[in-house]
Amino acid sequence: MDKKNTALYFRVYESIRKGIESGTYAEGDKLPSERKLCKDFEVSRITVREALDLLEKDHFIKREHGKGSFVLGNQYTQFLNNLYSFKDEIEKNGDKASTKMLNIQSIEATPFLQEKMGLKKGDRVYELERLRLSNDKPLIYEVSYLPVALCEGLDQYDFNQVSLYETLNQHYNIQITNAYENLVASKLSKKHAALLNGKENDSSMYIERLSYIGNAVIEYTQSITGSNKYKYTVKLM
Template identity: 30%
Template structure:
């Protein structure tokens, strides 16, 4: 793992070695890594050098520390490209996970002025208000609240919500989803999000707000999704213009 004649700093070599062990499966999620003292003794280097490498990997999210117990391998994050308009169900299946949802709330409510404006409908027109926990292989990944016009998309039931709303819109309602705009920001989890996402109090989460439109420009939905920052990351390809 260490070549003291290499131009690469020793702490970087340690980082690369641990990262490689994680990527090839030699170190699995929640496995303990050797202590700073053990690394220092094995490679005849200072504990400060080892600490720098491990701290960098903790900051990167590959490792986590537990006071009094040691340092462990984190769960690998699910990566989603911010290219193309897909549903959570489609994303998880494409990555080999089994997607599921736990319905927290489903109700038809009169549109507030804000929701009516976002969906281009009249105030007090009926809208679906749907809140779900989105899971991958049974692990909570996000808590999602959707608002959708009940006059536009008719017949939504709890059974349909447990599957894929996009599938219902396109195959059963025979409407074509066109595009969406969305914003992403980091915020601190609320008490409700902490409970349902099973994260520690004060944990950072990734908040995405999406506005989805049909091909003819009709607003389809307004979505607020709070993703676990320790299990999810987003990537985007950018071309120079």
């Protein structure tokens, strides 16, 4: 993809994203058709589809075949009083926790990731894609982003065998000090349904996590789980 096309689809993406965040597009609203977006932004349909793909990936919209693109509901933020690991939570119930690493690669941080993680244009992040399993059954699909500058060489580790947090602690002297999670009800996409042994459009939970060392973001993770497989409980007092 050339730089001109990249700039074009990010311009469309940013405009729609800001419209959603400002309330111009409310929860449940249908976005203009691809044809109208092409006309409004004076771009090709390929460019519009790339922008919509990214909006769906970042969970601003849900695309329904033959119906259009719809704005997802607002997220809420819950402070985590206790940091937790997937392995610990699963094993508390006497179940077997495991991880299937699907991919890890170094990529240039997108404008979305720059904003989320406090990065600059040109900064690179590791994109770690994993499937988390309980008793060998897929439970959660996760994509984690970590700044290359803080953990260079992270892509050398086999996260089928080792814990991400333990690796950060033992090899980079990084200990997470606090974290926040955003949760929103969602629907399984075709891709996520296949990975989680579900059905397309099944109810799911989208979980967005930001983990910090001091004031710096060390990890940004997007997780998808079937709502009938995972329960999130908040202790209020």
